[in-house]
Amino acid sequence: MSSLRDRIKGAISRVRPGRGQVPPATPDSEAVISALKADAAVEPPVAATARGRQTLLSQLNEVPIGGTDSMQFSQFLMSPIAAALAGAVLLVGGIAGVSAATGGPDVTEPVRDAVGAGDNGHGDDSDGGVSEDDRDNVDDNSGAESPSTPFATPDSSDDNSGHGNSDDGDDDQSGPGGGGDDDGSPESPGATPDDDDEEGRSPSSPEATPDDDSEDPPETPEPTQTAEPGDDDGGHSGSGGADGNSGPGS
């Protein structure tokens, strides 16, 4: 009975130890604690203490007050502002990358326009980068609504006339196409609303809806887009960067 009481007492004292006090040790650990205390009774040699003190004080004048520029720069790198900036850049870059990869609009355009860094030469920017992706996308999703249509905004459609963000979503084919097609990417076959939906649709384009087709005709520039992939260069290069900018959307 008494042992039970001791156990309960021990348990309670372990749960609610006094401030600054260590819970009472078990007999087993008492030996260890006393060994620790004996071992911790070491003192640094006086000579070593004095030597260290001397070294420290002699260095006082050698370390300049304020540190170096590199220190301040590293301080900046560690700051929350720098972290937030880096995060924002990564986020926008990631979204843009995903959008481009899936054949959606170039979402950095509205951002650039919003901050006043945008220009009308969208086609030029997108020429190189997007066209590669678009080539695949258009093949697959020709005539289908691009998965990235959610990014489309009324503003962006206005601005990026060539990027096909304008109202329907079907612009995406000509849109990113608009960017990419400038290079002559072979998305052009897919841009025709009718046939491409059937032909070019791959299993990877489940988003395609019949609605797209119905909305497509008025917007797609058929003559150039029905060109052969090989001709795209010519077909689109004619409109080239301008295609992206002033092509179908404008």
Place this chain on the structure above:
Amino acid sequence: MIAEFENRQAMIDEDARLVDELKRRSSDAWAQLYDEHFPSLYRYVFARSSDPRLSEDLAADVFVEALKGIDRFHYRGKPIIAWLYRIARNRVADHFAGRKPVHPMSEVVVGDPGGTDRLIGAGSPGVTDPSLAVGALDLRAAMGRLKDEHRDVIALHYYAGLTIPEIAAMWDKKERAVYSLHERALESLCRKMRAGEARTE
């Protein structure tokens, strides 16, 4: 409660003033910091390295590192010793990076007539009784096998002499968590010492 708060506020003010002085390279402030904390830092490093000579050097290095980094230090109400112990911990870790601490027991040569002297000299500067010295070496061998956080809480509490609430404040942890960490560390140390004894038998 109010007195406790006032005490804490006074300590914060005192530390803030000291940090200002340190940043101005006041030799008095640096001497004060050194005199107050060198012995406990030495013991802390000794607990983690088991080497008295190395502990002298590393503990002295802590202050030189602190001097080099004082301009980057921003006082936010946390005791300045927390910063010093962090530097000390990193210095020990850097020193042993890529290699294991040499346990003093490895310097004992069985059957060597001078073995006992060497054993005491190598491992236990504060212990003169040979049997106690052997016990201390067992203890340190067991400590060397502890998890890092267990070894740290034992070094800070028993060697550096900090209380559990002080350690908790230093680590930004709840006292309760540090109490239980301390308890687990002791249990683990007991187990490892028993295992060591069993191995030698």
